[in-house]
Amino acid sequence: MDFKRYLKEQGLSKTTIEAYHYNTLKFISFLDQTNTEAETCSAKEILLYVSYLQKKGVDAVTKKMQLYSLKHYFSFLIEHKKRKDNPAKKIKLQGTQKPKIYPILTPQELQSLYENYPVPKADDKRSHHNWFTGYRLSKERNKVILGLFVHQGITTAEVSRILVDDLDLRNGKIDIRGGRIGKDRTLELKSNQILDIMEYQYTTRNELLKYQEQNTGQFFLSTPASGKTKVKESGTLSIYKRLTEELKEQNPKFINFLQVRASVITYWLKNYNLRQVQYFAGHKHILSTEMYLINDIDDLQKEIENFHPIG
CATH class of the missing domain: 1.10.443.10 (Intergrase catalytic core)
Incomplete structure (x- = not known):
């Protein structure tokens, strides 16, 4: 319930909160199979989970939404001092629409x-x-x-x-x-x-x-x-x-x-919650705003690419 409260504080709708909470529970169940805790898992486990979803025939959009859910969950854990990093934040999925069309200006x-x-x-x-x-x-x-x-x-x-x-x-x-x-x-x-x-x-x-x-x-x-x-x-x-x-x-x-515009929205996402950025950008749908989250990529992406690519 604490995670749901956190999502509500981010300004997300009730439907989105329920979806993100459900997706997170599915990921935790996946971790349980290998006796891994969410507080200690790494980007590798997330990629293995995405691979697992792919083998089950989950489409690209659903996989992306799963990843957005996990980004929120790890941010929640960081806020509650249960971990120091967000291993999902820098992962991008190959074979999905790439919102990062342009190099971002500082x-x-x-x-x-x-x-x-x-x-x-x-x-x-x-x-x-x-x-x-x-x-x-x-x-x-x-x-x-x-x-x-x-x-x-x-x-x-x-x-x-x-x-x-x-x-x-x-x-x-x-x-x-x-x-x-x-x-x-x-x-x-x-x-x-x-x-x-x-x-x-x-x-x-x-x-x-x-x-x-x-x-x-x-x-x-x-x-x-x-x-x-x-x-x-x-x-x-x-x-x-x-x-x-x-x-x-x-x-x-x-x-x-x-x-x-992409650069400005990416900067906003580092400083405001999703619902605020959705308003600033004039997006009608929160998904349009979330598509810019993938622009926040740094050296961790190079680490992720050492694992097998996920299609």
């Missing part, structure tokens, strides 16, 4: 992308060119968007849905509209991005409004296409190809904004 690398993104000043030596004002305004806008990727982990689609009324700078918060595949949520803004957002909202955006053919409540505004003087209608920003190229110049490890 929080320091993410912050560096944001802080070092170059924004020209109004008195820049290029300011005499006709194109410069639009260029400067777009760079000021792009840095604010980059801050939302790096700090709030939102998607490119969510950027285009942000309205002026979604900002609450007095309380340092922003409402994110999840859309068809995500959930609405309210996220805290970081202190080091609020000043950039304020400057954009009250200065840069007012200048960008002059280019708009129609008045709009959309927060992020476009600059006119080459040779044009007005933006006919607000829509999805077409800035990400160029912004991606700029960020790759800053850090060759940068791939795209899906990588940034």
